[in-house]
Amino acid sequence: MNKSVVYMIAFVIIFVFVLVSVHSQEDMERVDNSVFKNPERPSALFRHDEHNENADIENCSECHHLYEDGQMIEDGSSEDQHCSDCHALKASDSIPALRKAFHMNCKGCHLEQKQGPVTCGECHKK
Amino acid sequence: MHDLYIFITGPLAWAAFILFIGGSLYRLLAMLILVNRKERFIFSYMSLRYGLRSILHWITPFATVNMRRHPVLTVVTFLFHICLIVTPIFLLSHVILWDESWNLSWWSLPDGLADFMTIIVIAGAIFFLIRRIVSPEVQFVTSASDYIILAIVAAPFVTGFLAYHQWFAYEFFMVLHILTGEMMLVAIPFTRLSHMIYSPFTRAYMGSEFGGVRHAKDW
Amino acid sequence: MGEPAEINEIKDKGLEIGAERLTEDKIEKTINSVLKGETGARLKAYVDTCIHCGLCSEACHYYLSRDNDPHFSPVGKVKQTIWEMLKKKGKVSPEFIKKASEIASTECNLCRRCAMYCPFGIDIAYMMLIVRRICHMLGVTPLYIQDTAHSHSVTMNQMWVKGDEWPDTLQWQEEEAQAEIPTLRIPLEKEGADVMYSVIGPEPKFQAQLIYQAAVIMNVAGIDWTMPASSGWDNSDMAMYTGDNEIMGRVKRAHFETAARLKVKKIVMGECGHAFRSVYDVGNRWLGWRIPPVEVVHAIEFYHDILKEGRIKISKKFETPVTLHDPCNIVRGRGLHEMSRYVTREMCEELIEMHPNREHNYCCCAGGGVINCGPPYKNKRIMSNRVKAEQLFAAKAKGAKVLIAPCHNCHSGLEDINHHYGLGLEIKFLMDILYEVMDKPE
Known part of the structure; x- marks a missing residue:
């Protein structure tokens, strides 16, 4: 035995x-939300690879965009940085606040593509 | 789902807000035009001082004799109305939606508190429902419309509560929440929920008559 | 509900015969013409704003006295009358109109206490007046009050007092009073006097001693006063309560024009509530005056002024403990409650307050034309004000022996309650006491 x-x-x-x-x-499994102090909702469900496979995204800059002087740089991508490196908790002149940036980035695309979650609880699952 | 979401948060939301704001302005304007046409004397009796004096007494908890006679109802009524108005305006999820659509953002309630305030609204609606059924003097003057407007008001809070907690069918209740919220907005100017629009005027008029003509309190 | 059968089986010829003459078509046309022609934003806002909460109920002495029967709550009466007319767009039966007339004319004193209990300040008395107006247009008004309205119409006074009876009565009272004060006069038709003193029809008819007492007070106080010799002397107005606004306006116009003819500075009125309401608040509006065209002073204010100015001295205060009733038309209608307390305290050793008081006092259940609907409704009126009896019993338990009621209707209504419930109070006008305790020339 x-x-x-x-x-x-x-x-x-x-x-x-x-x-x-x-x-x-x-x-x-989920977006890292440790930058937020006392977040009201659980962090958003997000399986990076699975998402990109399903969404057929090859280009990292789809999401990991890079801006310089308010202009988006073609093909420039920022996957080596944290989102919060640019997007502070509070909005500054032209840079949306971190929370809004996340929402616009995810939900904005989902609405355009008519694919993926759009209401609060679909991402912020308890 | 996406088409439905886009429709109910897009054109339908526009329609709801236009009907709510436009309808309220219409009702208000129609009232003033009617006063001007048939009861112009009201303008000459309206007094800012006595109108405000009356309104202030009636929006201050326990400032009137009748409020003191019904302490439980007074507490419930004030909490219900405060939560009913404050919660949707300062709910974080709603503020985020305003921000996304219009770049307008303001202070928001912590979700836990908003949740509690939602429970107050629901509990208040249940209290009013029971009071309507149980109190003979209320039952006697109750018609189907009273239950309907109570349901119209309670519905967005019940569905919002269920959706927030993601119990049962989340997406279903989310959609229902948006729809019932829009329904409530539209109902305000076109049902007796219009007491929201008219009551400051009826109160101010009675306050003006009592203060200016009758030299007496009206509370 | 254990009430005497007679309350529930009231026969009123005014209503019975009036309703017999009605057709559904006439009812519909009349209701809609009144609603369309005479009402506006107020009624609409009141109906659309009322949230059916029932919070007005406890304001009403009918509701409280009839074991919280919801039929007698203010909003309950609105539901049984104007709501139904609006909902059915005037398509109601003659039977309905009869009942509506009875409710509006005999189950509401238009005391406006409920307006102070409604969170929105909805004026239910106004809605009851619209119902009365509709019933008047349909010719379905309780017989007795309709008779007084006819009297107003024919004689310009409430009590069918004929042209010569009026100056005769004044002369008679002048002569009586001259036995006490030989120089006393009741100056008739004195142009340019400071004060025109006006009374209600029942004073010359049954209470001439009140004119006597008033003459003594005026003379001792040295007031430059006068009374009109012809019609226009009566300040009362039951047409206001039957919904006969046209007659109401005629009567008020006669009153104001008499004051204008005599070129007086102000009208001083006797201790009456509804008459004050009609001259101070209602009649002037019908005639297009925001405030009365001539200053109108109620007896309470007049006594207050002459006591304060020292024109009348009190020789010995009234010793028996008194309690004070606040009539709706001069308290909720004019805020004279502090003045009446001043007058009472100046004249009496001890004032024992009844509760509730001032603006929140319970109505006498006689005002608003209810007592004028006459004997058929007397029992109902008394049964419907048990709460007043309880309130007065409590004041009596604290030692009050005399009840001051500075209003004619209150006076008569409270007398019925006093008698029926065995209160054993003596009811007086302020003037009765003032006359008794004032310093008079030897």
Whole structure:
């Protein structure tokens, strides 16, 4: 009995490890909302890779846009930065506040594409 | 879902707000025109001082004899109306929608508090419903329209509450919430919910008559 | 509800015969012509604003006295009358009109207490007056009050007092009073006097001693006063309460024009409530005056002024403890409650307040023309004001023995309540006491 039990336990441990590590590294579950102080809602559900696959998005700058002097830079992308690096909690001259930026980025596109969640509770699931 | 959402938050919302604001202005204007045409004397008795004196007494909790006679009803009535007006205007989700559509943003309530205020509105509506059924003097003058307007007012809060908590069918209640909210706005000028529009005037007129002509209190 | 049968089986010929003459067509036309021609934004706003909350109920002495029967709440009466007419666009039966007339004329004193209890300040008395107006146009008005309206129409006074009876009565009272004060005069038709003193029809008819007392007070106080010798002397106005606005206006015009003819500075009125309402608040509006064209002073204010100015001295205060009734038409209608208390305290040793009081006092249930609807409704009127009896009993328990009622209708209505409920109070006008306690020349 011993051997098979040991193999089985080992298999389960490895499986779980792989599963967890793959998930945590490869695809996120929710948007990181740690920048917000006392957020009112749970952070938005968002599986990055799955989303892009479903939405057929190849170009990172679709979402990770880059602006300079108020002009969007073609093909410039900002996936190496945090959204909050540019979008502060409060809006400044031309840069929307972080919350609004998220909402406009996600919901705005969903409405244009008529795909994906648009009401509060569809993303901010309890 | 998207087409429905776009329709009810787009053209339908426009229609609701236009009917609400336009309808209210129309009712107000129609009233003033009618006064001017048939009861112009009202203008000559209207007094800013006594009108405001009366309104102030009647919007201050327990400032009138009848409010003190019915302490429970007074508390419920004030909480109900305050929450009814304040919650939708300062609800975070609503403020966000204003911001997205019009770039207009203002202070918002913490969701927990808004949730509690919603419960107050719902509980108040239930209280009024029970009072309407149980009190003979209220039952006697109750008609179907009274239940309907109570339901019209309660509906956006009940559906909003369910949608916020995401119990049961979220999307269904979300859509219903938007629809019932729009229905309530439209109903205000065209049902007896118009007491929202008229009551400051009826109150001010009675206050003016009592203060200016009759030299007496009206509270 | 354990009431004497007679309350529920009132026969009133004015209503019975009036209703017999009606056709559905006439009713519909009349209701709509009144609603369309004579009402406007006020009625519409009142009907559209009323949220049917029933909060006016406890304001009404009928409701309170009839074991909280919702038929007697202010809004309950509106529902049974004007709402129905509006809802059915005037298509109601003669039977309905009869009932509506009875409700509006005999189950509401137009005391306006409910206006102080409605959160929106809806004027239910006004709506009851519209119902009375409609019933008047249909010729369905309680017989007795209709008779007084006829009297106003024919004689310009309420009591069929004939042209010569009036100066005769004044002369008679002058002679009586001269036995007490030999120099006393009741100056008739004195042009340019400061004051025209006017009274209600019942004074010369049954209460001539009030004219006597008034003459004594005027003379002792040294007032430059006069009384008219011909019609226009009566300030009362029951046509105001039958919905006969045209007659009401004629009567008021006669009154104001008499004052203008005599070129007086002001009209001083005796202790009457409805007459004051008609001259001070209602008649002037019908005639197009925002405020009365001649200054109108109620007896309470007049006594207040002459006591304050020291024109009358009190020789010995009235010792029996008194309680004071606040008549709706001069308290809710003119805010004279502090003046009446001043007068009472100047004249009496002890004033025991009844509760509620001032603007919140309970109506006597006689005013608004209700007592003028006569004997058929007497029991109903008394039964419908048990709450007044309870209020007075409480004042009596605190020691009050005399009830001051500075209004004719209140006086008569309270007398019925006093008698029926066995209160054992003595009811007086302020003038009765003033006459008794004032310093008079030897």
